[in-house]
Amino acid sequence: MNIQHITSIVIFLPLVGAILTMLAPNEKAIKWSALGVTVLTFIVSIGLYLGFDPAISTATAPQLADLSSSWFPGQFDIKYFVGIDGLNLLLIMLTTLLGPIVILSSWTYIAKHHKPYYTLLLILQTGVTGVFASFDIFLFYIFFELTLIPMYFIIGIWGGENRVYAALKFVLYTLVGSLLMLVALIFLGYAAGDAVNAGVFTTDWYTLVSYNMPVEMQGWLFLLFALAFAIKVPLFPLHTWLPDAHVQAPTGGSVILAGVLLKMGTYGLVRFCLPFFPNAAQEYAMMFAVLAVIGIIYGALVSRAQTDAKKLVAYSSVSHLGFVVLGIFAFTTEALQGAMIQMVNHGISTGALFLIVGMLYERRHTREMSDYGGIAKSVPVLTFFMVLSVLASAGLPGLNGFVGEFLILIGAFNSDVLASPFLIALATTGVILAAVYLLYMVYRMFWGTIDNEANATMKDLNKRELALLIPLAGLMILMGIMPAPFLAKSEPAVKNLLEVIETKRVASESVVVVAFDSEGKSTILTTN
């Protein structure tokens, strides 16, 4: 295999698979070709993991990159530019891992219109992988929007009672944010083009990072970008689309949504908002941190009040992603590292929780916790995985959730930008609350006595269901007891990013004088 194009292969293999499923003659062929392609994609993506060397700096170019020439030579510097650095490697791995798991989880859950379902899932995977791998923000935008279309159909066609409302709400929320970001993106492209790219509009990530934007311009651009990502995360108070979308979506859709789609928001904040607009990002850091902490506590409290298990897990995402946002806006290596690893952790543990709730729903066709009770006796294996996922999600030391949350809280506590131990102390209560609402769910559903005949005869996990839970469970333990190899992959990139932010922030705060020489080249003379 040509290692040079491996990133592109990982992105577009699912799209090829989508064409396969579209042409597949019957239900069996559709499912197996979808599964085959996603498994193959995962195997290829292991090449990314092995091929990426954190020791090689990605400060000037990503590794395993694919780069085309400009699409509009001379007019716009927009191009196909994908690659791997420490920030996106694990998220891409998470996407390719969840791919086959989602397909398997839909095996019997999806009862109608198989062909469009699996085709859309595969297109969605291409979109998400492309979002993470893009180093051209125009390309990023295309992939970002591309994920909306399949998800809209997946919620709207295969969802529950209120699916149409949820699907439209999901699309419109995201669209408002991303379209405003598009305007900001165009403006940024022209501004950076004039300043650092010989007057040619540019969306190249590295060129944009190298552009020291004047402080007074940063504010509104940062807010437009951050709004798009905050809706996606979702950050309190923009989270209201999330419970609707999650509850209505089929299990596979929920897993993708919680597992990777939400990460596009937090990833976007790290990848674009921080390095492009460092001054504005630090200026608004406190605001975002406060909203994040409100989200942590509010999400946890609302989770506790739910009677529907899926809604509970959905609101727990608001709480958990609040930690990630808090880590991002702390501007310390520990916190950002924690945020990076927490994104992956949340994808694994919440993904598993959604899978298990979906399995229960397939058996009993209800998600009301009061309809269950005592099922630990009838489904011991399922209970084991549930308890493991719950503990991982609640941040029990030794499991993966602890690593991320601990790093985030430590980092945020030491943060010079936030400098508010009280706020972090508040955030820490979120960890306790998480244990409360998650264990409450386990208690209500799994413990106690069986008072419903249907629960006594419930079947335990079958081989297919085991196959899709075991890798997730394995990762929960593995990343919990030895997180170092995972953290090592992102550490240089995170450190580099924070250095770039600091350098740019200081440079932008000083008075910048741009001088033009006789050839029209600009030099920046800084006085401070």
Place this chain on the structure above:
Amino acid sequence: MDLSQAYASMNGDLANTISLLIVALAGLILVVFDAFNNRHSATPWIAGLALFAGFLFELTRIGSAEGLVYYDMMRVGGSAAFVNVLILGSGFLSVILSAPYLKRIGHNIGEAYAMILFATVGMLVLGAANNLVTVFVGLETMSVCLYILTGFIRSGSGSTESAFKYFLLGAFSTGFFLYGIALLYGATGTMDISAMHATVTDGGSIIFWAGVAMLLVGFLFKVSAAPFHMWTPDVYQGAPTTITGFMSTASKTAAFASLILILNVALPAERWSGVLAIFAVITMVLGNVIAISQSNIKRMLAYSSIAHAGYILVGLASGTDEGYAGALFYLMVYTIMNIGAFGVIALLEWDNKEGSEQTLDSLAGIGYKKPLLGWTMAVFMFSLAGFPPLGGFLGKWAVFAPAVDAGLIWLAIIGVLTSAVSAYYYLRVLVVFFMKTEDAQSGAHETEFSVPKSSAAVLILCVVLLFFFGVTTYAIELTGSFF
């Protein structure tokens, strides 16, 4: 003017405007042919072939340099050829879609095709005109034919009513237009668009700008920009559906092409940019907001086409070469997606309910019964809403990016926000097609109808083109090279 060489030069000019001549001649032949062979099956073939021949000819001329013919009355080659390609292509596809449609509703009369051809002639003249008199001749030829096309189903009250409405309002706007031309001639002493700019001194007199304003009213009426859009919903809803597709695309293209020429060549930029920006805002907001409340799918698309005129006006308001190029590109994409969308609706009128009566709810679950119509409609709707990787997205990019570059950031922000609004009603069509279960409908309709192969081919072609122009930059670079 030296006319001693007139015959020789005109001979040469004829060769440059072959497409115009073919279409006009075919129209005349059709009128005679139809008189002896009423409702003959060859009629659409003649019309289609003429339009296709013209289309091919203009396609070969796109790359050539722009020139003037007929004593500077018309432009050929370059952007004029590009506009002609759009008009002829729209006409050609509309004829293919119309043939089975008109036959099914029992109105496959030859005059309909003759009128399409004559309307096309008018549009070709309008789009390529380099002189205000030529502009007017083209505009009127087009308009009169469109009045007739709107109302030629005389049995249906909706059709007649909308034709009458269109005619009255159209005639009114023509009055403005003509008065504008007169004022401009009075102010500048010339009808030649390219010579006009040189005569404007000191930013132009009041008479000059009054003329421009009148002219603008006429144009904004034709492109159905708010607040001159009142006729659009009624006319688009009342006209035969495939004809609506033709009207909403080709006539808009021709009128915008002419407007772009006048803005770009004849007028100093700084004065009108703000005015157009305001019209763009009103048009985008009005079109998109009112479209939300429509239950009739054709009427909804009529309001959406108003909104799209607004997006194109954003490109014009930026007043830069990139803005004009973006507007031309947008017109191309808009033509493809609208022809496709109206084509699908025409096919969905299988229960002989006319489009004017067809509500969204009567189509519940149709996407599964007719997957081809369902999924092509999905592509058209997503493209109209501006989702990548479809042409509609690059189109929006092409008009909004120059606006941001020209400092009209507020305009671009309003534009994208209204376009987010538009996603709501476009997606609602797909909700009905795919997400409403058919059994929820009382008395599910008979769905045994076959999609004609020719219509299916047009729809698939439109989908392929939308993907092609969404992921390649060929057309954007092409339109950029015109200015």
